[in-house]
Amino acid sequence: MTQHLTWGILGASGFARKITAPAIHAARRTHLKSIATRDPSKAVPFEDLVPGLRVESSYDAILADPEIDAVYIPLPNALHTEWSLKAAEAGKHVLCEKPIGLTTDDLDQLIAAREATGRLIAEAWMPAHHPQWQRTRALIAEGAIGRLHHVTGTFTYALGETPNIRLSQALGGGGLRDIGVYPIGAFRLATGLEPEPLHLDMEREEGVDTKTWVAARAGEVRFDFHVSMRAARYQHMMFHGTEGTLSLPAPFNPGVYGEARIIIAREGADVQVIRYPGIDQYVAQVEAVAAHVLDGEGFACPLEFSRGTQAVLDAIFDRAEG
Structure with missing residues (x-):
């Protein structure tokens, strides 16, 4: 079994550049290999952080790379569920920015995909790791x-x-x-x-x-x-x-x-x-992914927890519309 996780990032967001990419780079037993962006200029700060970083022009290119074990998804909220499902179905473990879904139905789809693929699908709700x-x-x-x-x-x-x-x-x-x-x-x-x-x-x-x-x-x-x-x-x-x-x-x-x-x-x-x-809770979060995938340790923010929070959000929006 591999003793480290190789990561790819789907999208060169400012948050990924400032926070999560440095956390992946700093975390133990992890390696940031690739980032996907249609604008190569947005990849420059990531390349400065990780010399030799591979820059892809499409998200699918990262999902097709057999060396990538896990992906981080910082895309706009409406794309989180779609690309989390695609990544898991491509055999990748997934750490996706919050909210990982927009409704509890989205969370139910993700839980089903996690069970079907055997891959970790998790929301990046970092307080759980502090x-x-x-x-x-x-x-x-x-x-x-x-x-x-x-x-x-x-x-x-x-x-x-x-x-x-x-x-x-x-x-x-x-x-x-x-x-x-x-x-x-x-x-x-x-x-x-x-x-x-x-x-x-x-x-x-x-x-x-x-x-x-x-x-x-x-x-x-x-x-x-x-x-x-x-x-x-x-x-x-x-x-x-x-x-x-x-x-x-x-x-x-x-x-x-x-x-x-x-x-x-x-x-x-x-x-x-x-x-x-x-304590850097973002580094702790990435290391928790590695500990779960490589060592079988429990994960502090499973999808069931995220679903419970989403259920409260759904109830708030329902009441607001009512």
């Missing part, structure tokens, strides 16, 4: 803040005024699909609960959501979150229990937005701060 979230889940489960009462989450950024695929309805744009998956997924990962949206306030531009406030409930636990592409950059998650609070000031992009920390405050006790310096 130890701050693994510790958060354990702390809540062991009652570190008592019985959970209320959870709040926020993820916002200011989208520029230039044309942007995040404002394209045809390409699956919108704030919920771009960043709503983070507070929803974080709530589900940390608590093991499935929230039901009860009330929402949504603002749209060009047919896609740009600002959304959601009030949800999972049994006795309330969950309120806000995402926006038209507000100053900010992110935070807070878990409020009967005996204290647990908060994460850089829950989704630690290292880029701020230091990964878990802050636990209990009445009558010193505030406890657990720090995670120097």
Whole structure:
């Protein structure tokens, strides 16, 4: 059995250039061999990163390469399911940007393809691979803040005024699909609960959501979150229990937005701060793919988890349309 994974990238997106390609290059037991783009000039920064990188003019050329074990897909949202299916059917393991599908029906297709092909198909939801979230889940489960009462989450950024695929309805744009998956997924990962949206306030531009406030409930636990592409950059998650609070000031992009920390405050006790310096969750994500494929280790963000988050998004969109 091969002891490393050889990767190809379908598309020279800015995110792939700045974040994921460097992560693949830095990760252990991985090798970035190829990138596919119709514009050779977009491949230049990737070639600077990986001397000898092969540049293909079509995605199919990468899928046809027998030396490629895994592909990373950073295409527009509306193409994620299509090319994930094509890649798996071509015998490649798949790490696809979020959202990997636009509906739960898409996720069901992907799960069926994973079972039929025996290939990993996974959404690139990187918080699942960061130890701050693994510790958060354990702390809540062991009652570190008592019985959970209320959870709040926020993820916002200011989208520029230039044309942007995040404002394209045809390409699956919108704030919920771009960043709503983070507070929803974080709530589900940390608590093991499935929230039901009860009330929402949504603002749209060009047919896609740009600002959304959601009030949800999972049994006795309330969950309120806000995402926006038209507000100053900010992110935070807070878990409020009967005996204290647990908060994460850089829950989704630690290292880029701020230091990964878990802050636990209990009445009558010193505030406890657990720090995670120097961890690159994107490298951890790529290494988790290698560990799953090469060693048979479990994967922290299987499609079933992604489907659960998509089910919440589907319910939000249904309520918005209703």
